[in-house]
Amino acid sequence: MIIKGILISSVAVFENHIANGGEKLLGNASSIKRRPDGKVYVSGQMQRHVLFSAIDRLNREDEGKGSTFVSNGDGVSNQIENDIRADMGGFMHPSKGDYSGRRTAPLTVTPAVALSESEIGRDLLVRLKQNPEESEQKQALATKEFSEFDLMHMNFFLDVSSLGTSKAYEYENEFHINTHFFKHTNERERERRVNLFVEATRSMNDYANQARNAVSGEPQKVLIVFDTKLSRKASRYFTANEKEKANFLKELDARKAKYFLGDDAHGETSVFEAYSQAFKLLKESSLNDPCDGDDDVQTFAKAFGSE
Numbered sequence: 001m002i003i004k005g006i007l008i009s010s011v012a013v014f015e016n017h018i019a020n021g022g023e024k025l026l027g028n029a030s031s032i033k034r035r036p037d038g039k040v041y042v043s044g045q046m047q048r049h050v051l052f053s054a055i056d057r058l059n060r061e062d063e064g065k066g067s068t069f070v071s072n073g074d075g076v077s078n079q080i081e082n083d084i085r086a087d088m089g090g091f092m093h094p095s096k097g098d099y100s101g102r103r104t105a106p107l108t109v110t111p112a113v114a115l116s117e118s119e120i121g122r123d124l125l126v127r128l129k130q131n132p133e134e135s136e137q138k139q140a141l142a143t144k145e146f147s148e149f150d151l152m153h154m155n156f157f158l159d160v161s162s163l164g165t166s167k168a169y170e171y172e173n174e175f176h177i178n179t180h181f182f183k184h185t186n187e188r189e190r191e192r193r194v195n196l197f198v199e200a201t202r203s204m205n206d207y208a209n210q211a212r213n214a215v216s217g218e219p220q221k222v223l224i225v226f227d228t229k230l231s232r233k234a235s236r237y238f239t240a241n242e243k244e245k246a247n248f249l250k251e252l253d254a255r256k257a258k259y260f261l262g263d264d265a266h267g268e269t270s271v272f273e274a275y276s277q278a279f280k281l282l283k284e285s286s287l288n289d290p291c292d293g294d295d296d297v298q299t300f301a302k303a304f305g306s307e
Helices: 044-061 084-089 187-200 233-239 242-254 271-284
Strands: 005-017 107-109 112-114 120-127 140-159 165-172 175-183 219-227 258-263
Touching: 005 187, 005 233, 044 084, 044 107, 044 140, 044 187, 084 187, 140 187, 140 233, 187 271, 219 233, 219 271, 233 242, 258 271
Parallel strands: none
Antiparallel strands: 005 140, 005 219, 107 140, 112 140, 120 140, 165 175, 219 258
8 A cells, every 4th residue: 555644643651640731830849741631741841852752763763864963853954865853854944044944744643632531549649857056948838739530641743744755846037836755865764764663653662761760652552554645544443333333433544544553551462463463564555655766865955945
């Protein structure tokens, strides 16, 4: 099959976590972020951070990485051919002269949201001075909120058509008359980056950098969709009723999309098996290529005349 879009929807177990804590909203109580309906959530920004941290780690360990790297989020380059964050995550360079300084991200995510209302607990943090001559004002008491147990629903989507490629628009008398595509990586590298993306969605572990505890976003349930069109409709699968779930899968079957369901807790197919089947299909499939081959692969700087 020819893959145009990849959607990965998953549910992960978060226990006793502060995966996206907020500011101290209640005096000295550090508050966890939650919606008005009581469900805690992890922002899309944090989800992207954790995903790209996983991609960076996997890329550094990959023998076929060549000169590729994942730039820091505060210093994204325009080297789509080398910088995986620039390619997948996009960039905005508003003061870079005449070339196109904006790239819409092919990779998008949703916030992670608890499937049901969260139970919030509070830790009492005490700092005591052992010197009896110290002032009592230097003793410290504080509380920190945490969520006891959540099944967190999250989604990741990759527009394969835009991976490793760029659009350029031709104008005449201020009218758009044509669109050109530039290719910045060959097909082998595009396929490698797709594999990095899929693998990273089951390697989400860098919440601990913020929460200071071992929060894991590795899926308990997963739906992996290799689609023949750009669609995120199945991202609602794990929040839908049984009738809607069946209709989602019927629609995917009707357009010959391929999908894999894994459930470690109750399914016949485990999450590991679902990913294994997905990687097998990737090897047997092709990626949608608006440039029709590797005949004219060039750097972003050369394509837009900024080198």
